[in-house]
Amino acid sequence: MNPLEILKTAMENSFRSKLRTLLTILAIFVGAFTLTITNGLGTGISNYIDSQIAAVGSSNSFTVGRTDTGGNPASGPKKYDASTKVLAAGGRPGSTQLALGQADLDAIGAIPGITGVTPVTRLSPDFIQWNDHDKYQLSVSPLAGAQPQLAAGAALDDSAAQPQLILPSSYVAPLGFADNNQAVGQDATIGITDATGTMHPITARITGIEQSALLGGGGAFINKSLSTALADAQGTGAPAASRSVWANVTASFAPSSAAQVNDMKGKLAAAGYTAQTLDDRIGTVKTVINGIIGVLDAFAVIALVAAGFGIVNTLLMSVQERTREIGLMKAMGMGSRSVFALFSTEAAFIGFLGSAIGSAAAIGLGTAVSGALARGPLSDLEGLHILAFAPGSVAGVILLVMAIAFIAGTLPAWRAARQNPIDALRYE
């Protein structure tokens, strides 16, 4: 018997006892449905987190700071070193942070693989205003390379001479715009105070409006031109020494493998710097979510294993019922291998039906529920589709279920295959 005939015959056979096949398919359906839903949940949430992370900063950069050595309070006061500068830092009052100077920038830039080093300048603009409407406080994201999720407009152009910014959607109405689209393309005025207390107004073009974000923190995104303008304005009148000292720098690198990133991190650590990628900083959130999804997946697999026993049962009954037929086929020269293939194919086919129907139902229902949630209870988290179905993972679910069904089918198939033709024919 050729493989195509075996497949055809197995499919016909599985429909011979319709009720029994239907019940088995239902059992598999439940497992496949659950697995597809949990998978979709994982994909949906990961997609959302990935997009949110992209909004915070570039994935191809480190945030580098000096490694604070000997921070142990019991070790007593540290020896003064003229080359070390400290800055007041956040955290407990009075704490300091080792500062980075031009020499550090050069040292970091010399690490192989690092393509650019930019100091992180903390910009503190005072307000933003549009067309004589009310002024509102504004904070700006200090990290370069961020890709915010836009509700309207276009991304920033770092090579443009024109100062540009992207505003969070929460600013649109207060600033006096009718909607997002009206805001895009308008010029707003940003006020920033310099070291001597003088206010500098800077005009910038609004290129886009950001969706409300989970991790972004509600600040505006600015392009290089605006960043430079603001830094110059802020630094006016400040002592030169304070302008060449930074808490952090951003070191960018070409897209690299995880091993290369770790290698660069190791070299930076050896040079006395602590480097973190965005994944390092937000990775824990992902780990927790992956853990939860993993537990849900495990429950779905338990359901599938239970369904697998259903397949064993169904097929064992089939083999029992068809003992004579198997005997006859063997008497007519059908090989044991073909008999085995016939029954295990039938199992895999039942598994395919159950998983395909289960996945299709999960995708249909999941898309509807996810859409309803996104419009209703979860509408505050823009861009979140709690269930997303990637073709690859759905195909993976179907293949996994078919594999479980096939394994479940091997026992009955083996029992069918090893039958002696005459024992099978004599069976009453």
Place this chain on the structure above:
Amino acid sequence: MSVPILAAQDLTKTYGRGPDRFDALKGVSLEIGRGDSVAIVGKSGSGKSTLMHLLALLDTPGGGQVHVDGTDAKTLSGRRLNALRNTMFGFVFQQFFLNPGSSVLENVVLPLKIAGVGSRERRARGMAVLEQLELGDKARNKAGNLSGGQKQRVVIARALINSPQVLFADEPTGNLDTATGRIVEDILFDLNANHGITLITVTHDHDLAARFNRRLYIRDGLLINTDEEHAA
């Protein structure tokens, strides 16, 4: 003299062990020539069905040898054994062993399907053999809806589809009324006489046995020379 198509030497077969041990065959030797018609006659439990199953290579003997066309069956590999069963032997069973849910044509072409013959050729050959047995108009019917005589003719059609050299029949008329049984008998003897198919039939029906060239009487697992019981 030509090589006999089937030969058996000192065949034994035992079922069970210990106190349940039952010797179905206790040493049977025979030769069956090409084109012969042989009836294996005996009472229930005499070992006649066991003998036929061993000759048809459906079962393995406890001892002794079966030669098919001069080849020792024990030396045949699984693949060759399957090919032999598929193309050289045809089987007709008392209980029919038809798949009642499938059509008559599908039942008849099952051996071709096993042999891997394409569906178009299967259909053509299936229809040809059904026409030969005057069942052409029943090809699309469900096998379960046929009468006993029609079912047995379908079984014969299935046995003939691969043009076998040997046709084994186990009580072919056992489930049929006298008139229908007669028709089925005529078909079998016609195949033997006009198509040269070797016919080996197991029966306890002495009237049927009388129509064969040779009768092998079997009792308690041994061949006996005469039909003592019948004579007595």
